[in-house]
Amino acid sequence: MLRATLVASLALTLAASAQAADQVKVGFMSTLSGPAAAIGIDIRDGFNLALKMGGGKLGGLPAEVIVTDDQQNPEIGRQIVDKYVKRDHVDFVTGIVFSNVLLAVAPVVFDNKTFLISANAGPSLLAGEKCSPWFFSVSWQNDATPESAGKYTSDKGFRKIFLLAPNYPAGKDMVSGFKRYYKGGIADEVYPRLGQLDYSAELAQIRAAAPDAVFFFLPGGMGINFIKQFSASGLGKQVTLITTAFSADEDVIPAVGEPMLGIYNTGFWNHDMDNPESRAFVAAFEKDYGRLPSGFAAQGYDAARAIDAAVREVKGRLDDSEAVRKALRANTFKSVRGPFKINRNGFPIQNYYLRVVERDAKGRITNRTLSTVLKDHPDAYAEQCPLK
């Protein structure tokens, strides 16, 4: 016991005295259980795929990835991240699915001068005045994807919309994003509890409000249940469903099946995107996991590749946080979505596409990209960010 302790402390001393890092440590915290587990699992699988394709290395250094389940619980998330930054001394924290979890852990990560690479959640609170030099996103700011859905809804001539989103930060962001670009009238807006699985009361309200269309943001199992129950209620004959990729991607479609057909939705990436990186990613993902990758998987993959590029750029000198920040900002990695820039608040400036769920040539129910709705689109809050 004593000897083991001695050896361990010796090893620690040696590691601490080394100049350039000899490994990259990543704390990967995601939602891996419960109704939204499919999202976290896709992000994790995408991240692991990039790692595997890079031979287990990030930027030429051996990578140690600590994977932990936050159970979609901000308090549990805070404990996990506390351990990441104070005991494990990770270089990067990533993988977080939910905005309320991300907002709970962000202060801990920032205060400990650690980089937070968001592979999903993009709360508006971190995009504007309170933006942080320690935050980078390879996904999107919450408002941006529904902004494109709002533009599509307006362009399509819908004039009476019913809005449905869970009562938590991302739900509010999604609705305000939609309203920013949607010009018609609003029949009603309803905010169920996050994690609610029975939508009978909301469906009755939709029937009573008689809108042209419903725009909903219900991630993971919430969306699966809502679409199934909407279909069973027979409302589909009078009301069109419009959503974002967050309720109409590969995590939701196989669970819902046929009722998904014909649903229009918007997102930053789809597996039919035509560029070499995307094609290679989709082929490798299908080979390894036997299913089509969702946008969430693409975000996980890009998170690993962004870290990889930054570590390579600074030649493993992870102590030089200014250099790492510059490298992350320069964003030199080849993303599956094609080239994109990072804004001053750490969020992407990128395209958002319209897709529709159809049967593909192989008979699978999946998304097909139709058009670009917003091109090189920055988020609405970047102007207020004091960072240069």
Add this chain to the structure above:
Amino acid sequence: MSVLILEQTLNGLQFGLMLFLLAAGLTLVFGIMDLINLAHGSLYMIGAYLVAAVAQATGSFALAALAAVVGTAAIGVLLEVAVLRRLYTRDHLSQVLATFALLLICNEVVRLIFGSQPVMLSLPPALAGPVQLLPGFSYPAFRLAVIGVGLAVALLLYVLVARTRMGMWVRAGASNREMAAAMGVDVKLLFTAVFGIGAALCALAGAMLGPILAVQVGMGESILILAFVVIVIGGIGSIRGALVGALLVGMVDTVGRAFLPMLLRSFLSPAVASGVGPALASIAIYVLMAAVLFWRPQGLFPARG
């Protein structure tokens, strides 16, 4: 507007009846055996997983529901004989600790077998569509079936408790356990039977709610809290109380979610109303419980006068 009220009433009725299935077993166990069983929700989860597993294997929902009810009742009886029987004479703290341990064990075992991702249970195809009730108003067929099953079980339980000899023993046990035992009721057997019936009702609720919600680890805990609220409102040990309490909770929850934000919007700005509404709706049932406890601390229909 009248269609909206009708639909929400049906929704409240459906939710209330499912709560009743869970609360009926819980209130009997609590009332007769004086056992606080936190693992009651686990039986609901086990029932739902059995339905999902059998439905996947055989393709028949009816068969799956039957298998789940029988299987869960057997598991319930086994639990009672092996573990819970030893807890009747202990104080409530030991019971809470032991049954909480059971709950954690059940969760982990289910996680080991089925994984931590929810199992998707599809609606039986015959009941997957809507049924037209009024011109321009259709309601999901499966939810109507849930209401039908709930009402039938409530009636059956009423007959069982109020009209049969076993029901008489149960009522006797609920109002005074020692006296019932002294009068020659085989309390041991009665407890096992009651526990088995409670488990079967849990499985039935799991079968009915599984396809509407999601079959997942931890599904029992959230609904167990509501079931406890129901039996506290209804009066511990009383089946009639459980029915009334469950319907009250079901209605208040649904009505709160549907009409409270609307009501608030009539005198608050939409932004404020949409913020306050959901928060108020989610505490409405606890306000109801607090009010009942204030005016009738024994619940609405206490089993022990």
